Amino acid sequence: MAVAITGESTEASTTDPGLDDPITDEELTALALAADPDRPLDPEAVPLSVYLAQVPGLLPQWYMPQATASCGSRWRTSIVLAVIVAFVLIEAWGLCSTYGQVVLA
Secondary structure, three states, X not given: OEEEEOOOOOOEEEEOXXXXXXXXXXXXXXXXXXXXXXXXXXXXXXXXXXXXXXXXXXXXXXXXXXXXOOOOOHHHHHHHHHHHHHHHHHHHOOEEOOOOXXXXX
């Protein structure tokens, strides 16, 4: 069962290949209100976390790929650390580098 939202209206409808007509939002609301809250869960019920893990992400993989653990090669790391150390030393000596020139603060 999948929920589809049409572009022309904000009314949600559920499409199921076994149904001739899609289920409207009002019908889903009526089914939810008519359900018995004390009824035990169906043994074949799928937990929401498992269901959501199967649904593809909101953004396509080519637009925003998953984050990776490695940040690149060693020379990039060395350059980044050198720049950070330079700024820390400039601040430690009481100098100011706000406008690109290192001057006495």
